[in-house]
Amino acid sequence: MADGCLFCRIVRGEIPAKKVAEDEHCVAFRDINPQAPTHVLVVPREHVASLNEAKDPALVGRLALFAARIAREEGIADGGYRTVFNTNADAGQTVFHLHLHLLGGRQMGWPPG
Numbered sequence: 001m002a003d004g005c006l007f008c009r010i011v012r013g014e015i016p017a018k019k020v021a022e023d024e025h026c027v028a029f030r031d032i033n034p035q036a037p038t039h040v041l042v043v044p045r046e047h048v049a050s051l052n053e054a055k056d057p058a059l060v061g062r063l064a065l066f067a068a069r070i071a072r073e074e075g076i077a078d079g080g081y082r083t084v085f086n087t088n089a090d091a092g093q094t095v096f097h098l099h100l101h102l103l104g105g106r107q108m109g110w111p112p113g
Helices: 006-011 057-074
Strands: 019-022 026-030 038-044 081-084 100-104
Touching: 006 026, 006 038, 019 057, 026 057, 038 057, 057 081, 057 100
Parallel strands: none
Antiparallel strands: 019 026, 026 038, 038 100, 081 100
């Protein structure tokens, strides 16, 4: 699955994306269908289909801390931001490569969805 996975292909540079940051573990890029003024996807370099398949707590922590760094760099940290993992179809996951949505730059409603 990883060979044809959209986000794996972005990580490998086979498909262009508006990258905002990357390191040895994560790649972050702008969502092509933004739901907020700032909408960045943070993905691990390794293919993990969803949070259900994640085995390494450090991987999930790295994604969250990477998103927090980007929120600071994007200037949305002080005002507030939301991070979301959608897991499987009923939650709205459409690309089955673990990814964290970083959303900010506007007031968020509650409850979501």
